[in-house]
Amino acid sequence: MNNRLYGHLVFELSVPGRKGYSLPKNHFGTYEIPQELCRQEDAALPECDELTVVRHYTNLSNNNFGVDTGFYPLGSCTMKYNPKINEEMAALPQFQNLHPQQPASTVKGALALMSLLEQSLCELTGLAHFTFKPYAGAHGELTGLMTIDNYHRSRGDVQRKKVIVPDSAHGTNPASAAVCGLEIVEVKSQSDGTVDLDDLQRICSQCGDAIAAMMMTNPNTLGLFETHIPEIAKLIHDCGGLMYYDGANLNPMLGVCRPGDMGFDVMHINLHKTFSTPHGGGGPGAGPVGVREGLQQFFPEVSPYHGNFGVMMRAYAYILSLGREHVKEVGPLATLNANYIKERLKDVYELPIDTTCCHEFVFDGLKDKSTGVTTMDVAKRLLDYGYHAPTIYFPLLFHESLMIEPTENESRETLDGFIAVMRQIAEEAKTNPELVKSAPHNTPIGRVDDVLAAKHPITTYKQMVNDNN
Numbered sequence: 001m002n003n004r005l006y007g008h009l010v011f012e013l014s015v016p017g018r019k020g021y022s023l024p025k026n027h028f029g030t031y032e033i034p035q036e037l038c039r040q041e042d043a044a045l046p047e048c049d050e051l052t053v054v055r056h057y058t059n060l061s062n063n064n065f066g067v068d069t070g071f072y073p074l075g076s077c078t079m080k081y082n083p084k085i086n087e088e089m090a091a092l093p094q095f096q097n098l099h100p101q102q103p104a105s106t107v108k109g110a111l112a113l114m115s116l117l118e119q120s121l122c123e124l125t126g127l128a129h130f131t132f133k134p135y136a137g138a139h140g141e142l143t144g145l146m147t148i149d150n151y152h153r154s155r156g157d158v159q160r161k162k163v164i165v166p167d168s169a170h171g172t173n174p175a176s177a178a179v180c181g182l183e184i185v186e187v188k189s190q191s192d193g194t195v196d197l198d199d200l201q202r203i204c205s206q207c208g209d210a211i212a213a214m215m216m217t218n219p220n221t222l223g224l225f226e227t228h229i230p231e232i233a234k235l236i237h238d239c240g241g242l243m244y245y246d247g248a249n250l251n252p253m254l255g256v257c258r259p260g261d262m263g264f265d266v267m268h269i270n271l272h273k274t275f276s277t278p279h280g281g282g283g284p285g286a287g288p289v290g291v292r293e294g295l296q297q298f299f300p301e302v303s304p305y306h307g308n309f310g311v312m313m314r315a316y317a318y319i320l321s322l323g324r325e326h327v328k329e330v331g332p333l334a335t336l337n338a339n340y341i342k343e344r345l346k347d348v349y350e351l352p353i354d355t356t357c358c359h360e361f362v363f364d365g366l367k368d369k370s371t372g373v374t375t376m377d378v379a380k381r382l383l384d385y386g387y388h389a390p391t392i393y394f395p396l397l398f399h400e401s402l403m404i405e406p407t408e409n410e411s412r413e414t415l416d417g418f419i420a421v422m423r424q425i426a427e428e429a430k431t432n433p434e435l436v437k438s439a440p441h442n443t444p445i446g447r448v449d450d451v452l453a454a455k456h457p458i459t460t461y462k463q464m465v466n467d468n469n
């Protein structure tokens with residue numbers, strides 16, 4: 001990596017007059033572009049030969065971390081392996097080159113695929129209809145809440161504006177409710193991490209006919225299965241509210257149990273998490289929303305076409321390649337992997353809620369607090385060992401949250417390797433805390449000042465700024 005190309009911008013590699021292309025001979029003659037349409041100065045583009053460009057971008061791509069390069073236990077995000085057959089299917093030219101404004105008669109295959117995917121999702125969730133329009137999980141939440149709002153309005157129940165959200169909820173839940181113009185009421189968690197039924201009862205008797213919905217995710221953000229859903233659903237339904245299921249965390253439930261059977265009325269699914277599409281960094285997603293029979297006429301228009309079709313293709317390929325019998329293995333394996341890591345580390349990392357978890361769990365930093373080594377330090381040090389850091393400082397229920405989700409695909413050897421490194425870091429925290437506190441040491445860029453980076457982001461390259469001004 002120690003060469004002229006490494007760590008530079010392509011602009012710095014530019015040499016005046018260098019070219020990486022040659023144009024074919026002009027057989028068409030010339031046409032003068034009107035002067036007022038021409039640039040006054042040449043664009044500040046880098047001038048490089050082909051090999052320099054190839055090396056530059058290949059080296060950059062080698063700095064990238066992904067599920068295909070290493071273990072990525074990012075809690076709540078379900079960074080699971082994306083089988084390559086999905087990519088092959090999504091790349092079929094017959095599907096890839098469709099245009100959303102083609103006549104329906106020419107896209108019957110694509111429509112059939114969406115219909116088959118809808119049937120599969122209905123079977124997996126116990127709901128009756130899905131819309132594929134939303135582009136992401138949070139977009140699905142908004143779509144689902146708008147559906148609920150439309151339903152209440154259609155009944156003249158315009159005062160139903162309160163949405164109950166557990167204090168452990170994913171941040172997008174209250175955010176979506178707010179964007180939808182609804183009011184958030186927070187329900188407390190009990191010390192075991194599940195929803196406090198007494199607090200919910202109090203809210204229901206206080207708010208009654210102002211309740212539009214309750215949003216829940218199950219397993220919840222702590223990776224715990226909420227066992228009181230039927231009671232909770234009854235409380236909310238008796239008030240006239242609807243139950244919303246945040247299905248971004250459907251991974252441990254696949255083929256094992258169904259939100260529709262638990263009493264949920266509306267839900268979204270993150271196809272890009274549970275149904276294996278590469279995600280992160282803002283890549284394409286799909287947050288289809290499912291509803292109970294009778295609610296489908298309240299779906300709002302949230303996008304002009306049918307959502308991200310490539311993600312649907314990957315999801316359908318994934319579902320077909322597992323089939324009914326193997327889809328049932330996803331949840332138990334994800335659960336086994338998470339519990340295996342948890343049990344092997346809980347003597348050195350603080351486990352605030354010590355029960356069997358589902359697909360993920362949360363540590364509250366290192367057990368030995370005397371070293372001064374924080375969750376942030378542990379996360380940075382993990383990078384030195386070639387692992388992506390877990391989700392940190394979320395959920396907000398603990399000060400030093402470290403949220404680990406290994407997913408079902410990882411081998412025993414990978415899990416053992418990760419466990420050994422986590423234990424090594426706990427040991428380093430005692431014997432050489434400075435080493436951990438100043439990590440990472442082996443990455444192309446060392447420790448960044450997170451606050452400065454967020455408050456004063458530098459999004460353009462200085463030279464370009466100077467050139468353009």
Ligand SMILES: *Cc1c(COP(=O)(O)O)cnc(C)c1O
Pocket residue numbers: 076077136137138139170172217246248249270285287
């Ligand atoms: C990821 C996630 C979301 C949001 O999904 P996006 O596709 O990132 O918008 C919502 N809820 C939970 C529980 C999640 O894990």
